[in-house]
Amino acid sequence: MKNRFIVALIGILLVSAALIPNNVQASTGNESINEKLGLPIVVYGDALSEEQKSKVTELLEVGQHDEVDEFTVTGQDIANYIGGNPNSNMYSSVKILHKDNGEGLNIDIVSPDNITEVTKEMYSNALLTAGVENAEVFVASSVQVSGHSALTGIYKAYDAKGVKLDEDRMEVASEELDVATSIADEGVDEAEVSELLTEIKKAIAEQNPATKEEIEQIVEEQMNNLNIELSEEDRQRLIDLFEQMRDLNINFDNVKDQLDELTGGIQDVINDEGFWNKVSTAIQDFFKALADFFRSIFN
Template sequence: MKRKFSLLIVLMVLTAGFISSGTALASQGDKGINEKLGLPIVVYGEALSDSQKNEVAGLLEVDKHEEIDEFTVNGRDLADYIGGNPNSNMYSSVKILHKDNGKGLNIEIVTPDQITEVTKEMYANALLTAGVENADVFVASSVKVSGHSALTGIYKAYDAKGVKLDQGRMKVASEELDVATSIAEKEGIDQAEISELLTEIKKAIAEQNPATKEEIENIVQEQLQALNIELSPEDRQRLVDLFEQMRSLNIDFNQVKNQLNDLTGKLEKLINDEGFWNNLQSSVQKFFQSLSDFISSLLK
């Protein structure tokens, strides 16, 4: 009986170790330095104090990486990249993990309670407009901020690594973020609805390939009606002017559309995949049933 009890204790320790190590591996996920894609990048807002910077580093799990490239973004960068106010205080920070071509863009706001205006869908739309693709992007702040400065931080990260993004596309992407957040606030519309509107307008532009500003106006109006969103004439015009700028930049909207479809499809596919959840539940049930049977046999 003593031997069986000892075996049981060992089994419990091993099981606990297995579960905790599995959880740690799942959360850590670091496989060392990817020599093909380069080091992870972290860009901190310059206005952060030392203690706030340390907090953000913890939120972005900087210490999970063996090596990392670190930069700081300031008001001067805001002015250089998108023509913003050089005296702006920059707080929101980002971590970027580059991925292979075709892997798509993934955005995660690590501190959603602290990023008050910009949603991950807004970031995704703006970054795709700017030409940023194939990366995992994590946004965090230790204080409540709108979240706009994170976009400039991403631009600086790419520039520092020798990847030159188009200046015109960066500026219109920043304007897209401003239009999205201001319309959501001014019109009292949910941020998710505005993100969906921008996404659907881009998809429609990819499908219809408008050649004139009037055709852009028609697309904007069609999507507003389709989503049952009412805007003031002024805000409708802001959307038309925004997408007319995008059209003049010769952005490949088909490529943007594919990325947007990929972003919106991943989660829906997982949520609707009953087989995945059933298999997961079945596997867990089988594991613990086997464990229970084994323990019972030890105690007989």
């Protein structure tokens, strides 16, 4: 029994070593207060128990900051900001570091095993739609959740700090997240869904469509370019979503550079053979060690 545990542990360590980027470094101490950009903001889901909140605090590395602004996001907030269910339990939590203009938007899901549906690219796309730029956003949960409610926490943080985001854009951003996760649930790879949304936005920025028919043409073109097939229902949801964006006159030219960077990041994930080779090798090594162990028992 002990030997089996050791073999399993070795396999887990091999997989972990393959997945951890070489440039990841531990926090080395407290950070000074940036008087220009303001304090880091932490928003906790109100459904967290004290033990869960403590875990989230650790995940978000709140302790590395000398001082933070803290808020709590509730079900009533999700109703106020995006018309959601006021009885919702909020677990997803976020930390936001404001950046100088031009530094772009970066999302880091620090508990990926507990954010089960929303990817960082989906967050990026939705936040750019809502008008959130130039920030570093960390998302965490101590329990498994879809991740949708983290958007509301970000909206509340900006509102509490006096940055008024457009309510219609926030609602459309929430709908975008729903559409993205729904399409992914139907079997389309999450990275491909994010790339499709990004490429449609870039095409809208370049072509400035004036009619719903032109929106429909852009959606069809980008689906064909990326070899993505959708059901008629999902295709129509995409068209309706971007028709809403067109009605809001969202100027994607303003964030085109960030959209270009987002596309590049998604392609890096899709095309990173080295990453997938590491995963494959680690899994093969694990099962080889397991097979060797069983052979040693019966020989």
